Amino acid sequence: MSMFSLPGVHAPHRKNTAGLAPVVMPPPATVTIPAVMHIGRPAKFIVKAGDTVQVGQLIAEADGPISAPIHASVSGTVKKLDTVLLSGGNRAPAVLIASDGEMTVSETVAPPTVTDYASFIEAIRQSGIVGLGGAGFPTAVKLDIKDTTRCDTVLINGAECEPYITSDTRTMIDRAEDLRQGVELLKKYLGTKRVLIGIEKNKPEAIKKMKETFASDGAVSVVSMPSLYPQGGEKVLIYNLTRRIVPEGKLPIDVGVIVINCTTLAEIAAYIRTGMPLVSKCVTFDGSAVAEPKNVLVPIGTSVADLAAFAGGYKCEPKKLLYGGLMMGIALPDATAPVLKNTNAILALDEKDAAPAPETPCLRCGKCVDHCPIHLSPVSIAIAHREGDCARLADLKVNLCMECGCCSYVCPAHRPLVQTNRLSKAMLRAHAAKEQAKEEKKA
Ligand code: SF4
Ligand code: SF4
Known part of the structure; x- marks a missing residue:
């Protein structure tokens, strides 16, 4: 029996928003942008109270090799440098920006000069892009494998196996051209020869769109996977698509593989084309307490309360708010919590869904x-x-x-x-x- 031969559970899909293209949220009155929206050291703010900022302007520099810069998601005025309570009860440094409602784009926003692998990695480092499937690992660090011959296969993760979440599904449907350009960049600068796009088969529209987009590209295969949670788990995806096992303490690149989330790749392509860093995020707003589930394109740092108000609010009092899905989601301290770079969903649960079932002694059922x-x-x-x-x-x-x-x-x-x-x-x-x-x- 192989290590991954039992692939998890049949979780309810609840993909209520799969058919809904994201609606663009206008800038809220304020955004609160934390210095920690990635794995690694917090970024260091370079703005102070009273500064005016514009969309895409650098407001925090990466602090060390495993970190990521942060850019303003709205234009307006820095009100204060503060802290914000994030999931897990941690307080993080944060900047509060009052929006002027104009969304004026900074003149620093311009396509980067990319001529080779090193400048490609440097451009991604400057973009502030991190793993958008939820992990938040700085993407430049992941792709900086030094010797590009170490990677023979890139896996594009479009599994999106968590109940409710459809933001990646929408990327594959609405941003197919960004994904096509992203694959071209990988071929050109990483020398990628083989690309597999893994998508659970409960997303037929996304599978169709990806097959159409890459129909004439012999290097790319779209793989329809069973709808079994957690197909999108990195090690599970690697095994299911390549039959390779990542040993304990090793990384996917140690078995010749890079895994990249589909929205992350689309953002890379958009950044190289336009120079606009990661300042907004498509978020699925759903759950048993939500009145009108939808996908929303949100400025990063928008509070959950502002997102909810824009998206139609609640049909009953939410008893629990989650960053992410039902299976791996993390509870929010309250509705002031901001949308982060790697937020792919905000779920609001009613009393029934939020109540933990009573714990009883182990039955030794196995x-x-x-x-x-x-x-x-x-x-x-x-x-x-x-x-x-x-x-x-x-x-x-x-x-x-x-x-x-x-x-x-x-x-x-x-x-x-x-x-x-x-x-x-x-x-x-x-x-x-x-x-x-x-x-x-x-x-
Ligand atoms: S949470 Fe950990 S132990 Fe539990 S099923 Fe997933 S991988 Fe296995
Ligand atoms: S063996 Fe115990 S802990 Fe494991 S599933 Fe059964 S009751 Fe739960």
């Missing part, structure tokens, strides 16, 4: 093991975590867990298995740091 796409044993991890057994947690390879939520979803006892896995990973990190400190002290 369903969590059966449904884990990478064959971990969440039930054993939970025991090792309870016992504080770090050696056992390492043996059980909890660090491979991609937090897809399949185990929690199928558990009849409603055990908080994903949360336990997150805590277990943190426990292993703390243990490793402690061991390293001991070694250093000895030395």
Whole structure:
């Protein structure tokens, strides 16, 4: 049996907005743009209260190699440098900009000069583009593989397997030309010879559009995948499309593969063509409390409250707000939370959907093991975590867990298995740091 031969769960699709092209939201009165909208070090703000800014203007520089610059998403005046409460209870530095309603584009916005692989990577670095499927990893870092012969296949991730979310689906339907140009850029500057576009088969319109777009391109294949969550998980996608397994502690490029989300690639092409950095995002606004589900093109930093007001509000009081989907979404502290670069959906759930089912003792049914796409044993991890057994947690390879939520979803006892896995990973990190400190002290 291969490592990924059991591919997850049949989660409800609820793709209510798949047929709805995004509507463009006018600038809200204010935006709050955090310095952390990516994996890595927070960007450093270079503006101060009272400064006027225009759309696309650099307002924060990347701080170090794993970071990303940030640009103004509206034109107006910087009101203050502040902090904002993000999911997970962390406060991040943020800038509050009052919009002048004009959306005047900065004169710094101009197509970058790209002549070779190095200037291509540098342009992506300047664009502020990060993994838009949700990961938020700086895209320039991912594509900066130094030796381009290491990559023989690029996988374009159009799986979008989470319930409700359709923003990537709309990219494939509405921005096919951007994707075509993105593939040409990869061929030209990365020397890409083979491209596979993976799309779950519950998105027939997107599959059709991609097949039409790349019909005459022999390097590109559109692969229709089963509608089984989590087909869009990076390691699952790599296995399902190439039958390659990324070993623990290794990256996709170590098995010759780069995975790029379809909206990320479309944004790269748009930036190279126009020079407009990543300042807006298509967000699916849906969930059981939402009155009129839709896709909305939102200036980054728009609050969820402003997005909801524009999008038609709620049909009942939302009891829970999520960044992202039902399976991997992260709860928001409140509706002042801003739309981030990597926000692909805001879900608002009613009382029934928001209420956690009562947790009962483990039944030893093994369903969590059966449904884990990478064959971990969440039930054993939970025991090792309870016992504080770090050696056992390492043996059980909890660090491979991609937090897809399949185990929690199928558990009849409603055990908080994903949360336990997150805590277990943190426990292993703390243990490793402690061991390293001991070694250093000895030395
Ligand atoms: S253990 Fe991790 S990877 Fe496996 S189903 Fe649970 S959350 Fe997903
Ligand atoms: S699915 Fe839930 S009840 Fe069944 S073994 Fe796993 S943790 Fe226990």
